[in-house]
Amino acid sequence: MLDYAHLTALAAVIRTGSFERAAQQLNVTPSAVSQRIKLLEERLGVVLVVRDQPCTATEVGQRLCQHVEQVALLESSLKGSLPGLQAESLPVTLRIAVNADSLATWFIPAMAKTEGYLFDLVLDDQDHSAEWLRRGEVVAAVTGHDTPIQGCDCHPLGALRYVATASPEYCGRWFTDGFNELTAARAPCLIFNQKDRLQVEWLRQVLGADVHPPLHLLPSSQAFVDAALAGIGWGMNPEPLVIDHLRTGRLVALKPDKSLDVPLFWQQSRIVSRVMGNVTRAVVSEARTMLAFAIGT
Numbered sequence: 001m002l003d004y005a006h007l008t009a010l011a012a013v014i015r016t017g018s019f020e021r022a023a024q025q026l027n028v029t030p031s032a033v034s035q036r037i038k039l040l041e042e043r044l045g046v047v048l049v050v051r052d053q054p055c056t057a058t059e060v061g062q063r064l065c066q067h068v069e070q071v072a073l074l075e076s077s078l079k080g081s082l083p084g085l086q087a088e089s090l091p092v093t094l095r096i097a098v099n100a101d102s103l104a105t106w107f108i109p110a111m112a113k114t115e116g117y118l119f120d121l122v123l124d125d126q127d128h129s130a131e132w133l134r135r136g137e138v139v140a141a142v143t144g145h146d147t148p149i150q151g152c153d154c155h156p157l158g159a160l161r162y163v164a165t166a167s168p169e170y171c172g173r174w175f176t177d178g179f180n181e182l183t184a185a186r187a188p189c190l191i192f193n194q195k196d197r198l199q200v201e202w203l204r205q206v207l208g209a210d211v212h213p214p215l216h217l218l219p220s221s222q223a224f225v226d227a228a229l230a231g232i233g234w235g236m237n238p239e240p241l242v243i244d245h246l247r248t249g250r251l252v253a254l255k256p257d258k259s260l261d262v263p264l265f266w267q268q269s270r271i272v273s274r275v276m277g278n279v280t281r282a283v284v285s286e287a288r289t290m291l292a293f294a295i296g297t
Helices: 004-016 019-026 030-044 059-077 083-087 100-112 130-134 168-174 181-186 198-207 221-229 239-248 277-290
Strands: 092-098 117-123 140-143 152-166 189-191 215-217 235-238 260-269
Touching (some): 004 019, 019 030, 092 130, 100 152, 100 221, 100 235, 100 277, 130 140, 140 277, 152 198, 152 277, 181 198, 189 235, 198 235, 221 235, 221 239, 235 239, 260 277
Parallel strands (some): 092 117, 092 140, 189 215
Antiparallel strands (some): 140 260, 152 235, 152 260
16 A cells, blocks of 8 residues: 555655755655655655656656545545545645646636635647546646547537737738738748647638748747737737737737637546536636637537
């Protein structure tokens, strides 16, 4: 059997990034934390922590951290019926996968509507965040997948609307002959990372062809907006982030009648559905308030 005091020490080291901060969180000495990790590693015969700045988990260490966090979630769901658990002072940590544009537009207000949790957010594209759930590395995800993952419940959220935007100066420099396949192939474009297919998909819908423009890689939602304002390139920006710039003319839409709506869904593990109830309600409510439209409503 695994010693949960040792597992809790491991999770604290990985969560805080150091033995000293883990000791402060657990109200013990750093040497006590180190001893617990050492005993756990000796018991299992594998290294669990990469002792660096910050400390990180090995593959086995990460699996054990996920296990102890899931146990903490399950214990949390029992608090209402087992008053003796109320003395537990450490808040439950929720590891959630979310795409950067949702985090930059509507997800933070949803987090603010919940209390008693710590959030450990994993950033990934909406077309790939579901893989974190399939691997059991997160308890919930904002994803573009509408089919429930095995063992998960799926809630439609709405669609995040994207607008192809650029500065007026940029358009005057690159699109003097209009926006067409030839000019689009020459004009520098902004992409978030190699997983980002929004620009390619929008070009295909608007021009009816696969166009491959020169690319700037900017892995930041705000940097996307800033780069468009600076005339560095054009990109698919979430409408909530650029609506004011469009109204004032600091940015213009390349095709005002051709936005791109990306449907989003909230998938969460059924194992922790009880303790995640408040979080799910907050996420669904905020998304349906702020996104372009509610799917299936």
